Amino acid sequence: MEPKTTHDVVRAFIHEWTGNDTEYGRLLFERTCEKNPNSWRLATQRFKAEFPDEMPEIEKNEPNELIPDEWEGGSWTDLAKILHNKRPDISVNAWKDRVYQARLNGKLIRKAHNDFIVTHLKGPKISTQDLWNEIELRTTRAISNHESERWADIHFDGKKYIGIAFAADQHIGSTFCDMKRMREDAEMVAETPNCYAIMGGDFVDNFLPADKAFPAAKATILPDKQWQLMEHYIDMFDGDILAVVAGNHDQWTKKYAGIDPLADIMEDRDMLYQCDELNVRVFLGKQPYHIAVRHKRRGNSQIDPARVVKKMWEDGETDFDIGVVCHNHVPITAPFTRHGVERWAIRPGSYKVIDKFAEMIGFASDRPTCPLAILNPETREIQVFTDLRQGVRTLKILNGDE
Numbered sequence: 001m002e003p004k005t006t007h008d009v010v011r012a013f014i015h016e017w018t019g020n021d022t023e024y025g026r027l028l029f030e031r032t033c034e035k036n037p038n039s040w041r042l043a044t045q046r047f048k049a050e051f052p053d054e055m056p057e058i059e060k061n062e063p064n065e066l067i068p069d070e071w072e073g074g075s076w077t078d079l080a081k082i083l084h085n086k087r088p089d090i091s092v093n094a095w096k097d098r099v100y101q102a103r104l105n106g107k108l109i110r111k112a113h114n115d116f117i118v119t120h121l122k123g124p125k126i127s128t129q130d131l132w133n134e135i136e137l138r139t140t141r142a143i144s145n146h147e148s149e150r151w152a153d154i155h156f157d158g159k160k161y162i163g164i165a166f167a168a169d170q171h172i173g174s175t176f177c178d179m180k181r182m183r184e185d186a187e188m189v190a191e192t193p194n195c196y197a198i199m200g201g202d203f204v205d206n207f208l209p210a211d212k213a214f215p216a217a218k219a220t221i222l223p224d225k226q227w228q229l230m231e232h233y234i235d236m237f238d239g240d241i242l243a244v245v246a247g248n249h250d251q252w253t254k255k256y257a258g259i260d261p262l263a264d265i266m267e268d269r270d271m272l273y274q275c276d277e278l279n280v281r282v283f284l285g286k287q288p289y290h291i292a293v294r295h296k297r298r299g300n301s302q303i304d305p306a307r308v309v310k311k312m313w314e315d316g317e318t319d320f321d322i323g324v325v326c327h328n329h330v331p332i333t334a335p336f337t338r339h340g341v342e343r344w345a346i347r348p349g350s351y352k353v354i355d356k357f358a359e360m361i362g363f364a365s366d367r368p369t370c371p372l373a374i375l376n377p378e379t380r381e382i383q384v385f386t387d388l389r390q391g392v393r394t395l396k397i398l399n400g401d402e
Contacts, residue, residue: 168200169350201247201295285377309345
């Protein structure tokens with residue numbers, strides 16, 4: 001009599017079941033030409049649940065016992081397929097993993113060729129788990145190092161006021177870079193006792209043909225000479241630079257040529273340097289001060305140029321006393337209060353006093369600025385001057401040097 005139900009069909013061929021429901025579903029589909037393999041797979045599972053005693057006994061040997069000690073056939077995948085035929089309930093990929101582990105543990109080797117022996121001098125492969133552990137450790141260290149590299153502590157032993165000038169966006173190489181003012185400011189910092197500088201990036205114009213073909217073609221000073229002049233400019237400060245962050249123009253060489261001239265220059269002078277952001281904790285006498293410096297950051301506002309610095313604090317990146325963001329060539333110094341504490345937003349402006357692109361899109365040119373923050377060693381007190389000269393005069397008076 002012909003089978004009438006799906007259970008009857010499953011039962012009719014159950015002696016051919018090998019333990020793999022998927023394979024058995026395909027077999028039933030081929031025998032009946034009805035339904036589809038997946039429907040027969042589900043029907044088999046229902047049959048197993050309802051009539052467990054009718055299922056044939058499948059040999060339950062430990063799967064790895066089927067793996068030979070030596071293999072002289074084709075590829076390791078071929079071996080996995082042979083093993084799958086013996087134990088269809090284990091997929092080919094699963095057998096490949098088992099074969100790999102057996103090889104790794106020295107329990108499976110390829111039978112030596114009769115005519116020659118190959119000895120490969122490469123290091124042993126590691127298991128996937130060991131690889132995961134190694135990469136996890138590496139990424140954990142990278143994340144930790146990335147965070148720690150953004151922080152630095154600077155201790156001053158003296159009990160006098162100190163001044164910190166913030167200079168950025170020099171754009172050496174531009175026709176309209178005010179080199180005279182740059183030199184004068186650098187010499188003023190170097191010659192003033194207890195006066196130092198933090199640099200905010202874009203030392204060089206550094207237009208490269210790969211990125212900005214037209215400005216690069218019009219450059220009056222080639223990038224290699226720009227870097228040479230930048231080194232000379234750094235040395236004008238006579239060692240009074242506390243920290244440096246890179247600007248996007250400085251990073252173009254790294255982006256397109258794979259080398260970082262700024263990093264090399266900083267390392268050669270043992271200067272504190274970070275590409276994107278630095279959080280400098282200045283310990284002066286009894287007072288700690290936190291200065292956060294970035295070249296560039298999202299959140300700019302044409303209505304309130306200080307907004308980007310305030311946003312940096314509000315986003316909870318750091319609880320700074322002075323926040324510095326450069327890049328936009330808009331000079332401003334502005335106090336703001338958060339949690340009852342007065343803080344300062346500083347945007348240094350630029351020594352590139354004329355910017356044809358900025359003028360074209362409606363931005364006015366501005367005078368070069370190098371703001372100065374004066375820190376009190378006795379009490380938490382910060383005085384900020386937009387003009388370096390006015391700030392230096394005040395610093396000398398406070399320290400009795402005038």
